[in-house]
Amino acid sequence: MNTTSLKHIIRAILILLLQVLVLKRIGLSTSWLWQYGDIFLYPVIVLLLPFRISRHYAILIGFVIGLIIDMFYDTIGVHAFALTATAYARGLLLAYLEPRGGYQLSMSPTIFSMGLNWVMTFTVFSLLIHTFLYFTAEIFTFVYIGQILLKTLITLILSMLVVMGYHLLFNPKS
């Protein structure tokens, strides 16, 4: 195991801890916003995987991380469903957003390697897919499409703030 994968694993564990111990608790304050939204930082684990990682691994990692989050949120399968899809969409998004010169394969999609605008575009589309599918699977019917969209929007904004805050604060290189 080389240092890069070790770095990714340690970061994943720290982000998972932050998610279930801190961000989940924030939802417990009763002000109006939290009734509709949640804050998801953990998709960043999948989004920050290096460019060169194979799509199969990314999808598998997404599924496993989703199951771990499910265990702590008592929402069996819902997070796993959303994150697996996000991991698959990551491959499509990367292909779609590929710059003319191609990617530097040993790097990760960070501000350091791709610039702020690119990272924001990549993150906002990934999180949109993630939150929309999360609330769709949670409510499990399109009858409440209004509610799904409202929750998606609020969660997307909150998560976006946290994920970009993470990028700007820690400025991860790999």
Place this chain on the structure above:
Amino acid sequence: MNNLLQFVIRYSAFLLFLLLEVVALLLVVRYNENQKSIFAHSSSKLSGNLYKMADDAIQYNRLQQTADSLAGQNAQLKEKIFNLERSLQRLVPADKPLDSCLLEPYKIIEAQVISNSINQRNNHFTIDRGWKDGIKTGMGVISPHGIAGIVDQVGEQYSTAISVLNTAARISAAIKRNEYFGSLIWKEIDPAHMLLEDIPRQADIKVGDTIVTSGFSFIFPKGIFIGTVDRFWTVGGSNYYTLEVRLHEDIARLDRVYIVEFTDDELTPE
């Protein structure tokens, strides 16, 4: 055959994605169908221990508040016990010792909430008691100012409970003043309100009426204060009122809770 193989290799990422999505959806559906999921919940040791550690750290801030609230409850309970014993003594013939006349169908186990949620569609919370302490699925969980939920998954040391803020929760509740009863449900309105449905139209309801548990199911004892009526209405030509009940307990701040164990056999007179 060669073509098929090539197809599988070409689209293997997509096929893997489909496979895992189907697995995830199966988990979701299975879980929604019945609460007996095969998967580890937060009643498992790993997540339970982690939550317990985090909760211990946060507990410290609230010690004073908790102590005050517990002292207040103790005082109330003492008052109740003394009054009950006094009234029993009057009712019971003097030659029989008091103890033999007391029924004790309810047992109370105290527990600590170590993880909680209010903003999901189906909320759960985790308590630091499991089958080692005599917790069983289906027991009621009450909190100092009302009701909190019903025990669902039981682990060795930790259990998860369905919060009252869960679309699956149905609690039999009554208006204290005139004993009309209905079922109390949560429709994702907000964490401070629940709906009491199926109250017949002839019932006399006022805003501010007290809602208590009805005692028709053995999950909760009769007469636990749940909340007060905020407003009420009928839908169309329905013969039933729907009441919006403001919960007395702030579910977001659940901390100490009590698990109610009901043992049926002691109901039969000796």
